[in-house]
Amino acid sequence: MNDKKYSVVIAGGGSTFTPGFVLDLIKSQDKFPMRELKFYDNDAERQKKIGEAVKIIMKERAPQIKFSYTTDPREAFTDVDFVMGSIRVGKYHMRSLDEKIPLKYGVNGQETTGPGGMAYGLRSIPAILQIIDWMQEYSPNAWMINYSNTIAIVAEACRRLRPGAKVINICDMPIDDMDRMAAICGLNSWHDIDFNYYGLNHFGWWKEVRNKKTGEDLMPKLKEYVREHGYWVGGDYDKDTEPSWEATFKKVADEYKLEPETLPNNYMQYYYFPQYEVANADPNHTRTDEILEHRQKIVFGECERIVEAGTAKDNIWDISGLHSEYIVDIIHAIAFNTHEKFLANCANDGAIANMDPDSIVEVPALFGADGIQPMATGMAGRFQRGLMMEQQTCEKLVVDAYVEHSYNKMLQAFALNKTIPDASVAKKILDDMIPVNAPYWPELK
Numbered sequence: 001m002n003d004k005k006y007s008v009v010i011a012g013g014g015s016t017f018t019p020g021f022v023l024d025l026i027k028s029q030d031k032f033p034m035r036e037l038k039f040y041d042n043d044a045e046r047q048k049k050i051g052e053a054v055k056i057i058m059k060e061r062a063p064q065i066k067f068s069y070t071t072d073p074r075e076a077f078t079d080v081d082f083v084m085g086s087i088r089v090g091k092y093h094m095r096s097l098d099e100k101i102p103l104k105y106g107v108n109g110q111e112t113t114g115p116g117g118m119a120y121g122l123r124s125i126p127a128i129l130q131i132i133d134w135m136q137e138y139s140p141n142a143w144m145i146n147y148s149n150t151i152a153i154v155a156e157a158c159r160r161l162r163p164g165a166k167v168i169n170i171c172d173m174p175i176d177d178m179d180r181m182a183a184i185c186g187l188n189s190w191h192d193i194d195f196n197y198y199g200l201n202h203f204g205w206w207k208e209v210r211n212k213k214t215g216e217d218l219m220p221k222l223k224e225y226v227r228e229h230g231y232w233v234g235g236d237y238d239k240d241t242e243p244s245w246e247a248t249f250k251k252v253a254d255e256y257k258l259e260p261e262t263l264p265n266n267y268m269q270y271y272y273f274p275q276y277e278v279a280n281a282d283p284n285h286t287r288t289d290e291i292l293e294h295r296q297k298i299v300f301g302e303c304e305r306i307v308e309a310g311t312a313k314d315n316i317w318d319i320s321g322l323h324s325e326y327i328v329d330i331i332h333a334i335a336f337n338t339h340e341k342f343l344a345n346c347a348n349d350g351a352i353a354n355m356d357p358d359s360i361v362e363v364p365a366l367f368g369a370d371g372i373q374p375m376a377t378g379m380a381g382r383f384q385r386g387l388m389m390e391q392q393t394c395e396k397l398v399v400d401a402y403v404e405h406s407y408n409k410m411l412q413a414f415a416l417n418k419t420i421p422d423a424s425v426a427k428k429i430l431d432d433m434i435p436v437n438a439p440y441w442p443e444l445k
């Protein structure tokens with residue numbers, strides 16, 4: 001029995017997801033006991049707002065765990081077992097531009113897909129590599145669990161530029177979709193589901209979905225439901241779901257009909273129906289505005305309320321339930337060598353039989369003390385393989401652009417992407433993005 005107590009640092013301490021994650025960690029102390037929790041951020045003021053509220057939460061609920069927040073990398077990354085990567089380089093200001101610049105030219109404007117996703121990926125690469133370097137310098141035995149986007153591009157940069165680093169790139173979108181599948185089938189949660197899934201990040205398909213306990217094949221039931229309703233559950237399940245997400249989960253019905261052998265990751269909407277996305281977007285009010293008006297306002301408002309009240313009693317995360325349990329499950333699996341199955345973004349190495357070994361793919365993997373062991377998922381369908389080849393080439397070209405400081409590689413990444421109709425449009429979008437990204441991108445020549 002492992003009786004070690006763990007030290008965790010959250011990089012991006014000022015993230016809107018931080019308080020919920022902290023409460024999940026506290027709730028899991030019997031499963032994943034901790035001795036220290038630290039936050040690291042490069043925006044002291046933003047982090048302080050979350051940090052001061054979390055100080056009160058920790059004092060009330062887990063006084064045995066030492067807590068601090070800092071902007072000093074040495075302090076943050078020394079003596080840690082796990083680094084959680086939750087940064088947003090350029091914050092919501094840059095996400096807003098990622099969304100709005102492409103829409104000006106009639107192109108999909110979205111956080112992690114299309115030109116916005118590639119722009120965001122290029123911003124994230126140097127910051128994530130820097131965090132890995134600090135981790136390796138100050139805590140060489142630590143693992144980094146990264147969910148900072150754009151995951152597919154970050155994972156390709158890690159594969160190429162930090163080979164062997166103890167970094168695992170993960171995403172919660174398939175878990176959200178699987179939780180919906182569980183609800184549709186009358187099960188409690190995604191934990192009750194066994195699955196075979198393959199693809200790239202925000203770009204994948206379920207081949208198999210089963211009841212974990214009984215082995216029952218749930219695909220026929222799900223297909224019948226999804227054809228009509230997508231992954232929209234409705235009722236109590238969806239009482240807090242924002243309008244843009246409602247549209248997203250309902251749109252899965254059309255995605256499914258295009259490829260009825262498998263069930264799609266809901267992000268396929270951006271690649272199958274880019275014109276629909278643009279037609280339904282408001283170029284002056286995008287998802288960023290929705291988050292600033294909703295999630296960010298709620299999170300920072302609640303932190304302020306906790307600090308003023310001097311207590312975290314009855315906080316919103318206690319009431320609304322938490323959504324980051326899977327991250328605790330993942331660090332628990334690594335710490336306790338459980339070899340549980342989760343999805344990971346990693347080098348293919350045969351996991352999808354008809355994709356190149358060096359493709360970054362999102363596939364099931366066993367998580368343990370030695371990191372991840374990707375599982376074989378079989379052959380990708382012809383349709384899926386064609387889509388993946390195009391998309392992963394875009395992702396590789398973004399990393400080429402980073403390494404070579406190449407304008408042309410970034411332009412090729414945009415021109416190749418399924419969401420952009422024409423290389424001249426790609427050029428206009430890129431040329432608008434370069435000056436605003438100057439503080440974060442290498443100079444592209």
Ligand code: NAD
Nearest residue numbers: 012014015016017041042043087088127147148149171172
């Ligand atoms: P946020 O803007 O609320 O918080 C991000 C924090 O990162 C900010 O406090 C910011 O100051 C900080 N930051 C930016 N650059 C930094 C750097 N170089 N070093 C240290 N800190 C830095 O963002 P959020 O909405 O909470 O999202 C956080 C990340 O998680 C994003 O990358 C988002 O895309 C990602 N995300 C991933 C998943 C997933 O499952 N893969 C799901 C949701 C969000």
Ligand code: LMR
Nearest residue numbers: 111112149287288291295
């Ligand atoms: C986020 O929650 O910020 C994104 O990762 C997904 C979204 O648009 O809500």
